[in-house]
Amino acid sequence: MGKPELHATRKSRHESGPAFQKCINPLCGATFDVSEVLTSCHRCGDLLDVEYDWDRVEVPAKLEEFERFWTQRHDPLRFSGVWRFQELIPFAPAEMLVTVGEGQTLCQRADSVADYVGVQPGNLYLQYEGMNPSGSFKDNGMCAAFSHARLTGAKRAACASTGNTSASLAMYSAVTRLLKAIIFIGSGKIAYGKLSQALEYGALTVQIAGDFDDAMQRVREVAKDLGIYLVNSINPFRLEGQKSVMFRVLEALRWEVPDWIVVPGGNLGNSSAFGKAFAELHHLGLIDRIPRLAVINAAGADTLYQLFQRRGVRWNGGQPDRTTIADYYQEMDQRNLRADTIASAIEINRPVNLMKCLRALEVCDGVVRKVTDQEILDAKAQVGSGGIGCEPASAASVAGARLLREEGVIDPAERVVCILTGHQLKDPTATVAYHTTDQDLFDEVLGQRGVRRASFANRAVAVPNELDAIIRAIQLYS
Ligand code: F0G
Numbered sequence: 001m002g003k004p005e006l007h008a009t010r011k012s013r014h015e016s017g018p019a020f021q022k023c024i025n026p027l028c029g030a031t032f033d034v035s036e037v038l039t040s041c042h043r044c045g046d047l048l049d050v051e052y053d054w055d056r057v058e059v060p061a062k063l064e065e066f067e068r069f070w071t072q073r074h075d076p077l078r079f080s081g082v083w084r085f086q087e088l089i090p091f092a093p094a095e096m097l098v099t100v101g102e103g104q105t106l107c108q109r110a111d112s113v114a115d116y117v118g119v120q121p122g123n124l125y126l127q128y129e130g131m132n133p134s135g136s137f138k139d140n141g142m143c144a145a146f147s148h149a150r151l152t153g154a155k156r157a158a159c160a161s162t163g164n165t166s167a168s169l170a171m172y173s174a175v176t177r178l179l180k181a182i183i184f185i186g187s188g189k190i191a192y193g194k195l196s197q198a199l200e201y202g203a204l205t206v207q208i209a210g211d212f213d214d215a216m217q218r219v220r221e222v223a224k225d226l227g228i229y230l231v232n233s234i235n236p237f238r239l240e241g242q243k244s245v246m247f248r249v250l251e252a253l254r255w256e257v258p259d260w261i262v263v264p265g266g267n268l269g270n271s272s273a274f275g276k277a278f279a280e281l282h283h284l285g286l287i288d289r290i291p292r293l294a295v296i297n298a299a300g301a302d303t304l305y306q307l308f309q310r311r312g313v314r315w316n317g318g319q320p321d322r323t324t325i326a327d328y329y330q331e332m333d334q335r336n337l338r339a340d341t342i343a344s345a346i347e348i349n350r351p352v353n354l355m356k357c358l359r360a361l362e363v364c365d366g367v368v369r370k371v372t373d374q375e376i377l378d379a380k381a382q383v384g385s386g387g388i389g390c391e392p393a394s395a396a397s398v399a400g401a402r403l404l405r406e407e408g409v410i411d412p413a414e415r416v417v418c419i420l421t422g423h424q425l426k427d428p429t430a431t432v433a434y435h436t437t438d439q440d441l442f443d444e445v446l447g448q449r450g451v452r453r454a455s456f457a458n459r460a461v462a463v464p465n466e467l468d469a470i471i472r473a474i475q476l477y478s
Contacts, residue, residue: 018056019091021048021236024355026318034091037152039220039234047355048236049276050091054284057090063255063286066247081105082140082244088280089144089240098146100175102139103244105131107252107417108388113398116382118405119412125258126398127249128388130423134197136391137245137270137421138168144241145231146172149179154229158182158222160215161232162266162345163194164422169231170201182228184208184215191344191391191427211338213350216267233269234352242270243277249417250287258291259414262404264396264421265295265304265368266346268357275360291417293364294410295357296400298393300341300449302370303328303349304357309368315358325354342373342430342449345393345422367409371399373449377434381456384431389424397421435459 021032023041030043034050041048060066066085072078077086077094081103086094107127114124129137142165149157157179159165166183173181181203185195189211198205208215216232223230233239250257263270271293281287297305307313311324331337332349339349351357360366371379373392379402380395397418404410424431433445434454442454463473 017091017093018053019050022051023047024049024318024359034148035152037154037229039223039230047234047353050236050240052090057087059087059284059286063250063281066251076101080143081248082143082241085244085247088247088277089243091237091240092147092151096147096151098143098150098172098176098178100133100139100143100172102132102143103248105129105245105248106388107249110383110386110388112386113382113418116379117398117402117416119401119410119414119416123413123415124401125249125253125415125417126383126388127245127252127417127419128390129245129419129421130388130390130394130426134164134168134171135193135423135426136164136168137242137419138164139171140244141233141238141241141269141273142168142172142231145229145235145238146176146178148235148237149229149231152229154179156180156182156226157229157231158184158219159231160184160212160219161190162186162212162347163190164345164426165232166190166203166205167194167197167201170198170203173203174201179229180204182206184219184222186211186215189344189347191429193423193426193428212348213339216350216352232352233267233272239269239273239276239353239356242273243280245270245419246274246277253415253417257287257289258417260292260294260401260410260416261364261419262294262296262397262401262416263419264343264346264393264400265297265357266301266348266351266393268295268304268351268353270419270421271295271360271366272353272356275356275363275366279363290364293360293366294400294404295361295366295368296396297368297370298341298343298346298376298396299370299372301339301343301347301349303332303351304354305368305370307354308358308361313358315355315362318359320355320358340449341376342446342451343376343391343393343396344427345391346396367404369400369403371396371403373446374451374453375399375403377430377446377451378455380431381434381454383420384424385456385458388420389431390420391422391424391426392430394420394422437462
């Protein structure tokens, strides 16, 4: 019975285009048509990839050839920082692609941050994804998920979120009117900048009495029961869009491959997408080497670090040590261990893309580190003082790069790209608490998380409402 069914899948795949879905477990390897709405393999339950018969895609022979699309910016699809690379994300016909102008991001050389990290001037770049329409990297994936949802005729979309996915979903839903947005958030677990977006853009907002990991589990159940399209990064089409972050990094570096990509790790969608992007570019002969990948956990949400660095779990050709992983989660449950970090975006203990991330770490000869909330906030202040601010989770990348430099894993002469995943205005509470002179506010927001000092605080100067006093203060401090 199995064989004819497989044959039928293949046939329809060839009729519909070069893309198909495939189980990431090499022992299973089941394939499904792109038109199917799946978030895991029907046969074995593992994650799915979007794969391509590259022989049937017209891919430019060199990455430089993408530059010709720069002159076509009047076309919204070529204006998009995602779809101007559509030849590398070819799962849907152009008329199905959705864009709200995502991906107009900057890869900025940042010498002051280079100094802080400890690499030579000119060797540290910040890939600033906060410039996306909803203020985070999520838009790179959301436009792809919406395109796939459109292909399948879905009417409603849902996600669980620490805030940015929900903001992005709410925005795409409000702008395009293609899908109605339903978002699940943990109570008290979302920064106000992000919550304000979802509410204002009109998403149905379901606040679960629990944390992100609880909300993630529930949204999967609800999506299945009610047939709602899921846009979390467990959706393989979303990750296809997120590959474009790496395409733009290469573009900004004039197609030179950097030595390191450093990225915060939460649900591990980005790291998974980046690994896939480099594996495909290498397979297509468009790059001749693959950069190393560093995934940075917050110390209060460090499942990947614990499994990869401490317990030695590896992708291992698609056969990772599942017993060690299951034991770790069981231990976590027994101790009722909950994720806890000021970097609320990555406050996640059960990353849904764990397996794909392990694969990416293998492809990119990767490492995993964890950084404390103190290190995150100090790194964030350093980034912010350069004028391009970020939210706490994003700064984990810079704090991680600094740690790896201190350890000697990153060399001062290597070129490092840190991904700044979200905009500074997403979480003003953390920033204001860091710079405040109000000890109570500092203690309430940061002190209880073990943050002891604000080494790079820029404190407001309090003055009476008197002209002389104001002038004296300015003369004293400027
Ligand atoms: N940085 C920011 C600003 C994020 O919002 C997230 C994830 C991450 C990093 C982690 O990325 O999951 O690809 O490892 N935010 C998700 C959300 C979980 O719901 O907005 P990842």
